[in-house]
Amino acid sequence: MPGSEEDSAKLVISCGKVNNCEPFKTRGVVFNPQTFAFARDESFDLEDWRAEVEGKTHAGSSVRIEDVVSAIYEGLTKAHDLKQAIMRDCDVSLATAKRAIKRAVEAKAISLETRGVYMLARNAERYHKS
Numbered sequence: 001m002p003g004s005e006e007d008s009a010k011l012v013i014s015c016g017k018v019n020n021c022e023p024f025k026t027r028g029v030v031f032n033p034q035t036f037a038f039a040r041d042e043s044f045d046l047e048d049w050r051a052e053v054e055g056k057t058h059a060g061s062s063v064r065i066e067d068v069v070s071a072i073y074e075g076l077t078k079a080h081d082l083k084q085a086i087m088r089d090c091d092v093s094l095a096t097a098k099r100a101i102k103r104a105v106e107a108k109a110i111s112l113e114t115r116g117v118y119m120l121a122r123n124a125e126r127y128h129k130s
Contacts, residue, residue: 003028003041003049010041012049045093052095063090063100069109069127072120079116 003010014026028044031037063086071085079101086097101118104110104127111121 003044009033010044011038012044043093048093048095051099063092063096065100065104065107065109065127068100068104069120069124072110072118072124073128077117077119079118082118 001012001014002008003012009031011029011031012026013029015023026046028041028046028049029038030041032039067086067090068082071082071089074085076082076085082101083094083097086092086100087094090097090100092100101110105112105118105121107127108121108123109127110118110124113119
């Protein structure tokens with residue numbers, strides 16, 4: 001199965017049924033197009049991947065709406081910059097960063113003003129760290 005919307009080289013391998021080997025846990029792999037080989041994706045998080053596939057927010061998410069609002073207060077309004085800052089500062093995957101931004105929009109703490117640019121919204125002050 002695809003492991004990432006952004007990176008087509010990332011795949012998820014799951015053991016549905018086996019007769020000739022030991023069953024194995026679901027894992028992420030990365031395809032190397034130069035060598036035509038697969039390597040284990042050490043950054044793969046099964047729960048984050050499942051949440052992304054199911055369109056749900058992972059309950060253990062370590063990104064709060066406050067983190068998203070603070071990044072925008074710091075001037076990170078472009079979608080790419082905002083996602084990168086959340087990934088770096090909160091040590092989370094891209095999928096988790098996207099879900100955090102979506103939660104902030106749903107909470108009306110931020111809004112998408114123009115294509116790829118976020119702004120503070122009416123509830124931003126409620127989530128701003130002083």
